[in-house]
Amino acid sequence: MVQEISPLSGLFKNGAERLALLGKHHHALMKGYVDGFIDETAFSEQTLKKLIAARIVWRPDEQQPLMLRPLMSELIASMVADESRRQINADVAEKLEQIRNKVQAWRDAYYKGDYSIAERQMQRLTELVHDLSGQFEEAIDSLWHRLNNDFGFVSSLNEKINENARAQNQVRRLLDGLDLIVFQELIEFAENSSTLRKLLVSQLQLRVSLHHSSLLAVQQRLVDLMAKFRHQQSRTLLVTNMAAFLRQHPQYQPACYPERREVPSVFNIAASLSLQASIALDRPVDRQTMAEMLLAMPRVTVMPPSVPKSAGSVILPVDEEVAARQVALKMDVEDFYVFAAGQSGPVSALHYLTENHLNWDSEIWLYQVITEYQSLPLADKPRFWQRCDERQASPVNDLRIILDVSIGVRGK
């Protein structure tokens, strides 16, 4: 084992140094990935040489600026799942060829008894098989990623449709690639070596069948998404073009579909009904509930009608109709006072009532006239005088009945 480390140690040291370069210049290199070229002024002459020697950056031709090598870009794209630049490698044939060669190399070494070489070949073979499987895993991961954000890395619907079509082709190629893995052939390779059988047959077969079902699921989703994209595209165009058509033909009227024998269902819409319910007073069992509801109702504070700083009413307002009559009565009485104020002599309330064909009960009318007089503002009250024509109701008691009321204006 000791003599094997010396050739590797140079490789190890070199590789480690070059990997360190990536870490040391991560900022400028990542900027190069985003911008598409490397800003040479960010590095010293020495560093640039090192980066070029490490095959991290290169100059595709004399006219071009320095750029990241494609493998570097791919590595970054895969690390950050940048779907706009991530590559899917669908080539399986080449990997299978390498596997075949390695199996042969291992077998040669093994039969020659070169066990340490055989062991190294086996290690490389294992890597190749994992590589093959990893290639599918990476591709499937990339495809799912694109699906899950709805191809969000491109902005327009057209681009999404193109990207989707591209992804569908990739899936097809990957599926074709899986078909190239013929297990009968691998079983023959393995012959009677249990290690090879385990690596090439049982492990790989399990992986391949997993990849196969994942790819079919991806394919289904891509097809569904494509249908959705196309549907969106068609709706959008329909809306745009129909709006344009209607704008150009403002008088356009389609055929009268409701008059057709078979009315198309898009136009078979019943006019909306307004559903209303009222309190049912005919069910005594509901009384308790209704009483509770009534109590729970917020109290309505009735705004006093906007009649002059009025007298109280003779009739207690019981409901709206009565209240309205009450207001009308007060208004008529006020009109009577206004009329009286304009007269030189006293005015009889009953006379006014009949003269103006007012439809009030005379008793109620008189009450309201008296109430109005008593509630006149203090400033106005002295301007009027009031006289009641009374008669004794009976000789045996002192009950007096008001027959009429006269209102007059005091002289100045």
Place this chain on the structure above:
Amino acid sequence: MLEYGPLIKRLLTGEFICHINDSDAYRHLQDDNTRQAIDNYLRILNYRIVSNETQTVYYVGFYEMNRDARSQLMNQFKDIISSLLPLLEWLQFMQETQGRESTLTAGDYIRSSEIMACVEDNQSLQQRLNQLSSDRFFNCKSDSIDLQLKQIFRRLKEHGYVRQPNAEQQIFIATGKIDYLIDVIRFIRDEEHLPVEDTPLVQQELL
């Protein structure tokens, strides 16, 4: 039947039921037996449950076409036709202000504040909003962007094209009635052979 009472009431008041405004009710309506049961109930009113071609919305239509039904349908039809252009223009307006690649579809969110921000710094969008909101369908007489947007969304809500999950917030969700609208224009386009394309030119060439 009792359990569908509230749903029947909503249908009778002219609501379009889709999976956005009531996913439970929509699921019930997708079931043939339930629809049959509700239809039986509606039969005495000469109504039945109708859905659009893509079955994204369910609503109430007439069972039998008598004179009364037809005259009612005629009124509805006139309303639909006169509302087409303002609604299509609203869809285009939404697409532009939201920076979307495609037309609004059921389930999409609309934030009034975002539209407002977008319109405020854009003279031509302001003009279009002004024109749109003053259309008879939206019927807004105000000059203020805020009030114009409020009135537009109020009308859309009344007609069931959007739903407002929270009355305190000016955030709306497009309902399945948008799909219905698209079905209507597609139907008219097909029936009347209007020169209104819905496939991109490139694809047609490829075909």
